[in-house]
Amino acid sequence: MQVPLSAYLILSAFLFIVGVVGVATRRNALIIFMCIELMLNAVNLTFLAFARFLNSMDGQIFVFFVMVVAAAEVAVGLAIIIAIYRNRETVDVAELNLLKW
Amino acid sequence: MLDNLWLVPVWPLLGFLGNGFFGRRIGKRAVGMIACGSVGLSLLSALLAVGELLALPHGVRVTQVVAPWIDSGNFQADWGLLLDPLSAVMILVVSGVGFLIHVYSIGYMHEDPDYPRFFTYLNLFTFSMLMLVLANNYLLLYVFWEAVGLCSYLLIGFWFEKKSAADAGKKAFIVNRVGDFGFALGVMLLWTSLGTLQYDQVFASAPAQFPAGGAVVTAITLLLFVGATGKSAQLPLYVWLPDAMEGPTPVSALIHAATMVTAGIYMVARSAPLFELAPLSLSVVAWIGGLTAVFAATIALVQNDIKRIIAYSTISQLGYMFLGCGVGAYAAGIFHLMTHAFFKALLFLGAGSVIHGLSGEQDIRKMGGLRKRMPITAFTFLIGALANAGIFFSAGFWSKDEILYGAIASGHVGVWALGAASAFLTAFYMMRCYYLTFEGRPRVEEKAAHHLHESPPVMTVPLIVLALFSAFVGFVGFPPEHGVYHRFVEPVFAVAGGVESHAVPADVWTMAGISLAVAVAGLLVATRFYVWRPETPARMVERYPKAYQVLLNKYYVDELYDALFVEPIRRGSFWLWRQFDDRVIDGSVNGVAAIVRVGSAVLRRVQTGYVLDYVLSFLVGVVAILGYLAFWR
Numbered sequence: 001m002q003v004p005l006s007a008y009l010i011l012s013a014f015l016f017i018v019g020v021v022g023v024a025t026r027r028n029a030l031i032i033f034m035c036i037e038l039m040l041n042a043v044n045l046t047f048l049a050f051a052r053f054l055n056s057m058d059g060q061i062f063v064f065f066v067m068v069v070a071a072a073e074v075a076v077g078l079a080i081i082i083a084i085y086r087n088r089e090t091v092d093v094a095e096l097n098l099l100k101w
Numbered sequence: 102m103l104d105n106l107w108l109v110p111v112w113p114l115l116g117f118l119g120n121g122f123f124g125r126r127i128g129k130r131a132v133g134m135i136a137c138g139s140v141g142l143s144l145l146s147a148l149l150a151v152g153e154l155l156a157l158p159h160g161v162r163v164t165q166v167v168a169p170w171i172d173s174g175n176f177q178a179d180w181g182l183l184l185d186p187l188s189a190v191m192i193l194v195v196s197g198v199g200f201l202i203h204v205y206s207i208g209y210m211h212e213d214p215d216y217p218r219f220f221t222y223l224n225l226f227t228f229s230m231l232m233l234v235l236a237n238n239y240l241l242l243y244v245f246w247e248a249v250g251l252c253s254y255l256l257i258g259f260w261f262e263k264k265s266a267a268d269a270g271k272k273a274f275i276v277n278r279v280g281d282f283g284f285a286l287g288v289m290l291l292w293t294s295l296g297t298l299q300y301d302q303v304f305a306s307a308p309a310q311f312p313a314g315g316a317v318v319t320a321i322t323l324l325l326f327v328g329a330t331g332k333s334a335q336l337p338l339y340v341w342l343p344d345a346m347e348g349p350t351p352v353s354a355l356i357h358a359a360t361m362v363t364a365g366i367y368m369v370a371r372s373a374p375l376f377e378l379a380p381l382s383l384s385v386v387a388w389i390g391g392l393t394a395v396f397a398a399t400i401a402l403v404q405n406d407i408k409r410i411i412a413y414s415t416i417s418q419l420g421y422m423f424l425g426c427g428v429g430a431y432a433a434g435i436f437h438l439m440t441h442a443f444f445k446a447l448l449f450l451g452a453g454s455v456i457h458g459l460s461g462e463q464d465i466r467k468m469g470g471l472r473k474r475m476p477i478t479a480f481t482f483l484i485g486a487l488a489n490a491g492i493f494f495s496a497g498f499w500s501k502d503e504i505l506y507g508a509i510a511s512g513h514v515g516v517w518a519l520g521a522a523s524a525f526l527t528a529f530y531m532m533r534c535y536y537l538t539f540e541g542r543p544r545v546e547e548k549a550a551h552h553l554h555e556s557p558p559v560m561t562v563p564l565i566v567l568a569l570f571s572a573f574v575g576f577v578g579f580p581p582e583h584g585v586y587h588r589f590v591e592p593v594f595a596v597a598g599g600v601e602s603h604a605v606p607a608d609v610w611t612m613a614g615i616s617l618a619v620a621v622a623g624l625l626v627a628t629r630f631y632v633w634r635p636e637t638p639a640r641m642v643e644r645y646p647k648a649y650q651v652l653l654n655k656y657y658v659d660e661l662y663d664a665l666f667v668e669p670i671r672r673g674s675f676w677l678w679r680q681f682d683d684r685v686i687d688g689s690v691n692g693v694a695a696i697v698r699v700g701s702a703v704l705r706r707v708q709t710g711y712v713l714d715y716v717l718s719f720l721v722g723v724v725a726i727l728g729y730l731a732f733w734r
Contacts (some may be wrong), residue, residue, distance in 0.1 A: 012703055023716055024713060024716050024717055024720060025713070026715075035418060046529030052569065062323075093711070093712045093713060094711060094713075096710075096712065097709070097711055099708065099710040100708060100710025101705040101706070101708040101710075
C-alpha cells in the first residue's frame, strides 16, 4: 500500500511546529539555530512530498536551493554567535538585552 | 523749486541716513556739518519755495504728487505735498528754528559720547515734521504724526540708561498713543463719510455732505481734537510734556516748544473748514485751550526746575493757540505759533546755556546773579521772557494780543477772561524765572560756581538770532488784517469768515491796552516779589501752605492718573501674566509635552530587548496573516 500524501504533510507540519516552538522557547542560541534547521528540513520534506505526488521535478530542484541557503545562513549565523560569545562570554539570548529601553 | 517741493524735506532725510549709517566713523565735525548742513539746505529750499509761491497770484496753492501710494478700490492716497500759505509758514518755522537748534546742539552736546546718534534722531525728526506739514492728505499727515511721536520718544529717552529718562520717553509715547487713537478714529470716520482723505477734496465736499453742526462732523472734529490734545499737551493729555524735560535741552527746545507740539494746532488750523461746520467742537477747542492756559500757568508759578517752568509755560501757550483757533481766529493762532517758536526755543536754549554753564544745575533756587558772568545768555533770556509775557514791542505781545482780541471780538468773553488771567500769570512766572536765575545774590553752589562761564559762540549766536526774531518778528503781523503776515495767510482761513474784520478799530487799541496792562501788572508783581521785597514769596507760602503744596505737586494729576489708569492696568497685566500666560498658555504647551512623555513611558515597555519576545510577535503576526488569507478570502 502506498504511503498517502497526508502522512508526509502531517510529518512535515509536526516537524515544523517542533522547530517553531523550539525557536520561541529555547535560550541557547545554538539550539535555536538547530530548530531553524529543523524548520527548513520540514519544508524540504513538504517540497519533496509534493514533487513525488505531482510528478514534477520542480519540487526537487527547489530543495537544492533551500539547502544551499540553509548552509550559507548557518555559516554566517555561527560566525555571529562566535563573535557574540567572544564579547559577552555567553550564548544565552536572555542575556543579550542591550536594546532594552 | 516749486516743481521740486520734495527737496525741502529730503535733505534731513539724507542727513539721517548719512549720520545713521556712518556717523560713528566720520568724526564729530563731519557729523555736525552733515546734520546742520542738511537742515540749512532745507531752510534754503523752503525760502526759495516760499519766494516762488509769493510770486504767484494771491491765494494759489501748489500741490506736488511725488509718487502714488495706495490705490485700492475707491480709496486713494498719494505721497503728495501741498504748499500753501499755512504750510509755507510752518516749513519756514521748522527749518529756521530747527537750523539754529542744530547749530546750538553742536556746542551743547559736544561732550556727549552719543553725539552721532543725537544728530541722527534730530535729522529724522526734522524730516518727519517737514513732511507732516507738507502732506496733502490726512493719511500722510497721520503717518508723520506718528513718526514725530517716535522721534520724540527716541530723543526724550536719549540718555536711556537713566531710568527717569527712559520712563519719560515711554510716558510720552503712551500718552500720545491715547490721543492718536482718537485721531485715527477721526480720520477713519472722515473717510467713511466722504470717501477721500485729500485736503482739497475733503474741504470741497464737506459743506455739501455735512449739515452745519451735524453729529458726524462734530464727532470727526472732536476726535481729531483728541489727537491734538495728546500731541500738543492740552488737558487732559498734557502730563507727558513736563516729564519730557528729561531729554537734552535742544530736544526740549525743538520738539517740545517750537515744532512737534505745534502739530496739533497746525492740524486744527488745516482742518478749519471742518471745524467751521462744527461750532460745538470749536467751543470745546477754545475752552480746553483757555483752561489749559490758566491751569498750566498756575503750576508754573511755584516750580523750581528751570526747564519745568518753561515746559508748563509751553503747555500754557499752546492753550493760547488753541484758544485762538477755537474762536475762529486761526491766523492769530498760527501767528502765535510762529512767535512762540522763536521765543520759547530761545528760552529753552538759554536755559540750556545756564545749565551748561553751571555744569548741570537746574534748580533755580541754586542760581542767582548769573547776569554778570553770562551776560549774553541773560540778556537774550530776558528778551525771551518779555516776549513770552507779552510785553509791548516784542513779538509775543502782538500775537497774544491778537488772540485775545479775536476772543472778545467774537463774543467769547469767558475764554477771553481765561486768556487774560493766563497772561497775567505768564508775565509773573516768567519774570520770577528771570529774576531768580540771573539777578540778585548768587546762591550758586561752590562746585558749579567753579566752572561758571558764558557759553561758546556756537551756542550764543543762535540765542542772539532768536532774540532778534522774538523782538521784531511781531511786526509782520501789524496791523492786524493788513499786515504782511495776515494778507499772506488770509486765503487759507477765508472760510472762517475773518473774525478780525468784526469790530471798530478803536476796540483794537483798547483791547491792546488791556492786554499790555495785564502783562505789565504781572511783571510788576513779580518784581515786587523777587526784587523789591524778596521776603514776600516765603510769606505767601506761609499764609497759603495747602495751596502751595497743591501747585507744587502739579495738582496731583500724575498721582490721579496713576491710581485711575496705570495701577489697574498694571495689576490686570500681572493677573493675565500669572493666570493666563503662565497657567493656560504655558500649561497647554507643557501639557502637550507631558502627554508625549507619559505616552512614551507606557509604549516603550514593548522594547524588552529579549529576542524571543520579538520572535513571538513575529509568529503571532504570521499566524494572523495566514489565517486572514486562508479563511477570509
